[in-house]
Amino acid sequence: MKQPQPAAIGxxxxxxxxxxIGNLSDITLRALEVLKQVDLIAAEDTRHTGLLLQHFAINARLFALHDHNEQQKAELLLARLQQGQNIALVSDAGTPLINDPGYHLVQQCRAAGVRVVPLPGACAAITALCAAGLPSDRFCYEGFLPAKGKGRKDRLQALASESRTLIFYESPHRLLESLQDMVTVWGAQRHVVLARELTKTWESIYGAPVAELLEWVQQDEMRRRGEMVLIVEGYQAPTEVLPPExxxxxxxxxxxxxxxxxAALTAEIHAVKKNAxxxxALTQQNG
Structure with a gap:
């Protein structure tokens, strides 16, 4: 078996x-080689990335590229690339561009014919999906739900009939509201998996019907702390035949x-399942 060769930097x-995303041992050998050899590292938070580089004894020039300055700074980085420099793009954790900065820079590079090389590696969404126990052959990444209640409910309503497994990121201070809105819009029985603090010491992966998950989270404040991913069962068409009456x-x-x-009153009158x-009704509303 041939020994792996150091990454060739063009x-x-x-x-x-x-x-x-938590465990520093998850960085790849290729990522380390690239970070050591590039001329510049564009980082979401230079202080955060500086600690990572210090841990691996990497001395590199850092350049701040984040949500608030990316559109302005992308042109400057593109000019350096066109002058022959190599640049690595990193986010605070996980894969850049996946709910992190980088889209505008990559778009401009592709339009200008500059080579873009993606490295495989950690991604919280995919890590959570692999352990959720929900279908993974077809899934839909939705990022963060809207912060405002109406916008959040509207988004959930639009996804009510989505049959693919859904992936959301969520923040600790909005977790309870998001789960409650899922109960309101989708009903109590939709299965949801909460994956929290993945790869870290306090990693937790717990799944249940969303109403039960909400109750479980409310029982312990620690269960709504840290970095979170929600993996949601896709819509399942009712197998029960509903009487025309x-x-x-x-x-x-x-x-x-x-x-x-x-739905609750109809279920009581006709002795059928409320959730069905x-x-x-949700399916009818969504065409």
Whole structure:
């Protein structure tokens, strides 16, 4: 078996370099070689990346590239690349551009014909998906849900009939509100996995119907701390055949009542499952 060779660094190349999401041992040998050899490292937070480089004894020039300055600074970095310099792009953790800065720089490089080389590596979304126990052959990455309640509910409503597994990032101070809105919009039974502090000492992966997950999170403040990923079961069409009488009742009650209440009353009248009625109505609303 041949021994691996050091990464060959070309000229005038932008390298997309993933960094660990928690465990520093997860950085790849190729990533280390690239970071050692490039002329410049564009970092989301130079102080944070400086600690990573210090840990691996890498001396490199750092350049701040973050959400607030990327569109202005991308042209400067592009000019350096066109002069023959090599640049590595890193974020604070994980793969750059995945809910992190870098899109504008990569877009300009591609338009200008500058070589862009992506390295494989850590990504919290994919790491969580692999351990969630939900279908992974088809999935949809949605990033962070909107911060405002109405925007969040509108986004969840738009995704109500999405059959692919859904991936969200979430912040600790909005976790409870997001889970509650999922219960309100999707019903209590949609299965959700909360993956927290992946690769770190306090890693936790817990899945349950979303109403139960919300209750579980509320029981312990520690369960809503740290970096979080939510993996959500895709929409499943009801297998139960709903009686035409129940559907007529549901349609009539929806004209006067909120959907959740209309589904509950219809279920009680016709002895059918409330969640099946609720999901049916959501599907109708979304065409």
């Amino acid at each position: 000229s005038a190349t932008l390298y997309i370099v993933p960094t660990p 129940a559907l007529r009742t549901l349609a009539l009650l929806q004209q006067e009542l909120p959907l959740k209440r209309a 009625l609720y999901q049916y």
